[in-house]
Amino acid sequence: MNFFRCLLFLLYCSTLCVAQNTNASKMRSSQNSYKTFTLKGEVQEEDRTPIKDVEILVNGGTYTKTNALGEFRLQVKQGDQITITSDYFDTIYYTVDTDDRLTVKVTESRFNNTPQLLQEKANAFETSIDSALFYKSVSIEKSIQFITESINHSSSTKQNAEAFELLGDVYAEWNQFDLAITNYKISINNKDVVDVQLKLAAAYHKNKSNENALKVYDKLAENNLNNYQNISLDEGKADVYFETSKTKEALNLYKKALKKAEEFKIQEKITDLNSKIGDVYAKMGAKDIAKTYYNTALGLAGQQNETREIEEKEKVANFENATQDYNKEIEIRKSVVETVEKNKKNFYLPNESALTPQKQNYKIGNAYYLQKNYTEAVPYLEKSIQQADETEDLVVKKDATKKLSEVYSASKNYNKALETYKDYTSLVEDLYRKKEQEISQAARFAKNLAEKQSRIQSLETDRQLSISQINLSKERNKRQQFYIYALIGGLFLVLLLAYLMFKYIKQQRLSNNLLALKSLRSQMNPHFIFNALNSVNSFIAVNDERTANKYLSDFSKLMRAVLENSEEDFIPLEKEIELIKLYTQLEHFRFQDKFEYTIDIDAELQVSDYEIPPMLLQPYIENAVWHGLRYKSEKGYLKINIEEDKPQNLKITITDNGIGREESKALKTNHQKKHNSKGLGNIQKRVDILNTMYKNKISVQVVNNPVETGTQVVVLIKK
Numbered sequence: 095m096n097f098f099r100c101l102l103f104l105l106y107c108s109t110l111c112v113a114q115n116t117n118a119s120k121m122r123s124s125q126n127s128y129k130t131f132t133l134k135g136e137v138q139e140e141d142r143t144p145i146k147d148v149e150i151l152v153n154g155g156t157y158t159k160t161n162a163l164g165e166f167r168l169q170v171k172q173g174d175q176i177t178i179t180s181d182y183f184d185t186i187y188y189t190v191d192t193d194d195r196l197t198v199k200v201t202e203s204r205f206n207n208t209p210q211l212l213q214e215k216a217n218a219f220e221t222s223i224d225s226a227l228f229y230k231s232v233s234i235e236k237s238i239q240f241i242t243e244s245i246n247h248s249s250s251t252k253q254n255a256e257a258f259e260l261l262g263d264v265y266a267e268w269n270q271f272d273l274a275i276t277n278y279k280i281s282i283n284n285k286d287v288v289d290v291q292l293k294l295a296a297a298y299h300k301n302k303s304n305e306n307a308l309k310v311y312d313k314l315a316e317n318n319l320n321n322y323q324n325i326s327l328d329e330g331k332a333d334v335y336f337e338t339s340k341t342k343e344a345l346n347l348y349k350k351a352l353k354k355a356e357e358f359k360i361q362e363k364i365t366d367l368n369s370k371i372g373d374v375y376a377k378m379g380a381k382d383i384a385k386t387y388y389n390t391a392l393g394l395a396g397q398q399n400e401t402r403e404i405e406e407k408e409k410v411a412n413f414e415n416a417t418q419d420y421n422k423e424i425e426i427r428k429s430v431v432e433t434v435e436k437n438k439k440n441f442y443l444p445n446e447s448a449l450t451p452q453k454q455n456y457k458i459g460n461a462y463y464l465q466k467n468y469t470e471a472v473p474y475l476e477k478s479i480q481q482a483d484e485t486e487d488l489v490v491k492k493d494a495t496k497k498l499s500e501v502y503s504a505s506k507n508y509n510k511a512l513e514t515y516k517d518y519t520s521l522v523e524d525l526y527r528k529k530e531q532e533i534s535q536a537a538r539f540a541k542n543l544a545e546k547q548s549r550i551q552s553l554e555t556d557r558q559l560s561i562s563q564i565n566l567s568k569e570r571n572k573r574q575q576f577y578i579y580a581l582i583g584g585l586f587l588v589l590l591l592a593y594l595m596f597k598y599i600k601q602q603r604l605s606n607n608l609l610a611l612k613s614l615r616s617q618m619n620p621h622f623i624f625n626a627l628n629s630v631n632s633f634i635a636v637n638d639e640r641t642a643n644k645y646l647s648d649f650s651k652l653m654r655a656v657l658e659n660s661e662e663d664f665i666p667l668e669k670e671i672e673l674i675k676l677y678t679q680l681e682h683f684r685f686q687d688k689f690e691y692t693i694d695i696d697a698e699l700q701v702s703d704y705e706i707p708p709m710l711l712q713p714y715i716e717n718a719v720w721h722g723l724r725y726k727s728e729k730g731y732l733k734i735n736i737e738e739d740k741p742q743n744l745k746i747t748i749t750d751n752g753i754g755r756e757e758s759k760a761l762k763t764n765h766q767k768k769h770n771s772k773g774l775g776n777i778q779k780r781v782d783i784l785n786t787m788y789k790n791k792i793s794v795q796v797v798n799n800p801v802e803t804g805t806q807v808v809v810l811i812k813k
Contacts, residue, residue, distance in 0.1 A: 148178060149179045152174050223241075251285055254284045255285035258280040262275075314327055348374060361398065368394065395407075475497055475498040488525045491521055495518040651676060659673070659709070671736065674711050674712060689719065691733070694736070694737075704744045714809075715734070717805075722750045723751075726751075744812075744813065750799070752804045755798070
């Protein structure tokens with residue numbers, strides 16, 4: 095970036111033309127720019143929220159990103175240009191001039207952000223632009239100097255576009271239309287704006303490149319333009335046609351534009367277009383129609399401002415001269431001189447302007463000469479010579495002197511004519527020398543402008559290179575992000591597939607468990623029914639028909655309850671209590687001489703808070719009666735106790751004082767062993783499946799009666 099800084103320095107020195115000691119001082123300052131240092135900075139929102147992953151690029155190739163705190167560090171040299179880019183705000187540019195900490199603040203909403211460096215930085219750009227505008231018509235070199243400074247302070251593509259547009263305006267102001275075209279193009283490359291496109295087309299036209307001008311105008315016609323832009327488009331194309339002698343096409347477009355201007359009441363365009371239509375009719379030889387349009391334009395110009403009015407008066411005066419209406423011409427030009435003289439402070443008129451007093455007085459004298467009114471012509475020509483001498487306008491002084499010689503000659507004052515002619519020949523020699531100097535100066539001036547333009551363009555080239563590097567980096571990051579996101583997406587899909595498979599397997603396992611439970615329940619019910627029917631059969635066998643009927647009636651109630659609950663995994667505890675009460679009553683009815691029973695339910699137990707698998711307790715009660723108490727010689731007992739063991743736990747204890755498990759096994763037949771083994775096995779399988787499905791909800795423990803012979807079954811169920 096050192097080369098970049100040197101170019102800025104040379105451009106700065108050449109435009110300022112300051113003293114040699116100042117240049118030396120600046121040279122020493124420039125040499126310090128070779129030293130590198132660490133630039134520290136931060137990027138944050140207006141509320142100081144840091145913005146991470148903002149890309150910071152130095153034109154030399156150094157690259158970094160802001161961290162989670164929005165901070166960055168970068169090795170730079172004085173004069174390096176930094177490009178700061180993010181999706182949160184427009185790209186900004188900063189030229190390093192000090193090692194002060196750099197703060198970038200985003201002061202708008204996240205989706206319409208205008209980033210700012212320190213406020214002084216924004217002011218520096220605006221100040222430079224304002225200064226360039228001030229010198230636009232006064233000093234091209236100073237104007238370019240300030241525009242160069244504004245580019246140095248530019249912090250966005252929008253500001254860059256604005257600076258190059260103004261540079262194009264400056265060159266157009268000084269008739270350097272080829273350079274104006276170049277800078278308008280650069281401005282459009284930064285930001286495509288319709289108004290700049292219109293300026294570009296106008297610059298092509300003034301540079302005699304009418305074909306290119308029409309191409310730009312035709313391209314603009316495809317866009318959605320506002321009213322003013324549409325009028326300017328038609329006017330610009332008409333200017334090209336008028337220049338190329340296509341008067342009919344020019345007239346149609348001027349009138350079309352005028353109609354729009356009148357419709358939308360755009361006063362300045364109405365004035366200009368009336369004047370230009372007058373030019374077309376004058377060129378076509380329709381002098382009366384031309385005069386009508388000129389007079390209309392002159393009247394409208396008087397309503398705008400004095401500058402526009404005297405410009406139109408000059409055009410009308412030239413028309414009156416062409417139509418040989420010299421009295422009208424003289425009247426108009428005297429009015430122009432009076433206005434200019436009265437408002438000297440408000441008018442800056444270079445010698446090149448057609449409105450200078452010396453030129454107007456010369457033309458008034460010429461008009462009197464053409465009328466052969468030599469007496470009136472002399473004072474105006476002499477005044478013109480005097481004014482031209484004061485303003486060093488040799489061209490007008492020469493012409494006025496020559497015309498004065500002709501006036502004297504025509505009025506037969508030959509001595510004066512000869513004397514004045516000698517002055518004229520002397521002025522011609524002076525003018526010749528001056529023109530030689532001007533040609534030399536113009537060559538140097540053109541060369542100087544070309545060098546400045548080259549340097550300014552190098553700034554833009556460096557900036558475009560930085561943008562290209564950023565875009566390349568962004569593309570690379572986008573590709574990396576795509577691969578990362580693809581891998582993350584693939585991993586997510588694998589995890590999703592694994593989860594779905596796990597869920598499917600779990601669902602299948604649940605379905606299998608439900609099917610197994612249903613199968614086990616279907617096996618339990620026939621087992622229970624078979625035993626109950628055997629009891630009925632035993633009553634019938636002893637011809638106790640009445641008892642059998644009573645037993646069968648109670649049994650039907652029990653069977654209804656069993657069948658109602660057969661499809662459920664869990665039923666309310668109170669239903670299970672009713673079921674075991676009914677079943678125990680039936681078994682006691684049959685074996686009254688073998689045992690007594692009690693069913694104790696803790697008074698403090700909230701029975702409605704608990705659920706229990708159906709037919710869980712009945713097999714253990716059945717086992718106690720049939721395999722323990724039935725074989726006892728004396729009368730035994732069966733105790734069923736239901737209580738809350740501890741909060742959230744239900745404890746059911748089934749205790750008998752039968753012959754015990756060991757003796758019962760010894761008494762069993764082979765058929766009974768197989769049968770009982772299957773029944774108890776089914777109970778255990780049900781418990782295991784339910785515990786798998788409901789996280790160890792049920793616990794069953796079968797032990798010897800701790801008090802005497804017999805068996806105790808303890809069932810624990812979580813709430």
